[in-house]
Amino acid sequence: MLAPLTYTLVVLLSALALYAIYLTVRGRQIDNPMLYLGCAAEAAIVIQLIFGIATAGNADSHMSKALFIAYLVGLIFVLPVAGFWAVAERESRWGTGVLLVATLGLLVMVARLLQLWNGHG
Amino acid sequence: MADKTTSRTGSGFGRMLIAVYGLFALAATGRSILQLIEYFQPGTPYYHQGLLAYILSAVAAVIYIVATVALARGDQTSVRVARVTIGTEMCGVLAVGLWSILDKAAFPDTTVWSTFGAGYGFVPLVLPMVGLWWLWHTAHLTESTTEPAS
Numbered sequence: 001m002l003a004p005l006t007y008t009l010v011v012l013l014s015a016l017a018l019y020a021i022y023l024t025v026r027g028r029q030i031d032n033p034m035l036y037l038g039c040a041a042e043a044a045i046v047i048q049l050i051f052g053i054a055t056a057g058n059a060d061s062h063m064s065k066a067l068f069i070a071y072l073v074g075l076i077f078v079l080p081v082a083g084f085w086a087v088a089e090r091e092s093r094w095g096t097g098v099l100l101v102a103t104l105g106l107l108v109m110v111a112r113l114l115q116l117w118n119g120h121g
Numbered sequence: 122m123a124d125k126t127t128s129r130t131g132s133g134f135g136r137m138l139i140a141v142y143g144l145f146a147l148a149a150t151g152r153s154i155l156q157l158i159e160y161f162q163p164g165t166p167y168y169h170q171g172l173l174a175y176i177l178s179a180v181a182a183v184i185y186i187v188a189t190v191a192l193a194r195g196d197q198t199s200v201r202v203a204r205v206t207i208g209t210e211m212c213g214v215l216a217v218g219l220w221s222i223l224d225k226a227a228f229p230d231t232t233v234w235s236t237f238g239a240g241y242g243f244v245p246l247v248l249p250m251v252g253l254w255w256l257w258h259t260a261h262l263t264e265s266t267t268e269p270a271s
Contacts, residue, residue, distance in 0.1 A: 067155065070151070074147070074151070081143075082140060085136065085139075085140060085143075086136070086140075088136070089132060089133070089136040092132075092133050092134075094133050094134050094135075094136045094137045095136070097134075097136070097137035097140075098136055098137050098140040100137075101137055101140040101141050101144060102140060102144070105144045
């Protein structure tokens, strides 16, 4: 797992989470900046998947490769599903609330991914 | 199908609540599958003592999945199903939480509900409370606005 890539992902997800909090508190809908941030985060997740699979052999020897790849693949689906779920809720603030939940979930999953990588599975 | 009452529990705040339930359905199912795979591998150290935790993990996973779907559907039957599953979830978190503290040996491997969901930021403890409140809240709304008499 490439460290700069993981940091980029964490920064993007944190930015997305903070922006989602801002929009939810203000009662606003999903807007373009959020869409771009979401797409950037999703792109980073896809790149992470490719690098993750390619370099899974370099991880701590205690790491379960299957579990690591299951996490990587799982990460890919969270934002698209959440986006789909959020789009139907455009009259209220809770559409962005859905994305906030998804982003926080992703941050936890990335943290777990790092734990796995370092052998604290 | 998709009239106002069917989406009551699934719209507004409910949409975010369902997202949290969905996330926990995913987390609990993942953990349960992992534990079951481990359990059926020969030579597993906690072959006997882990069984209880594994069963409880599976039960929790099923409850989260059913609650997610029931809340999302939101029709009369689903609301009833949601009430039962989320009520069970509440009891489960409290019972397993207490049990796992009193008898640590029974839970060598953790479940989502161990020590009141501390491993998940205590969200599993708060979630059923919010869920039950939301069901009560939406039922209340339906009664006062749309239901003529039964």
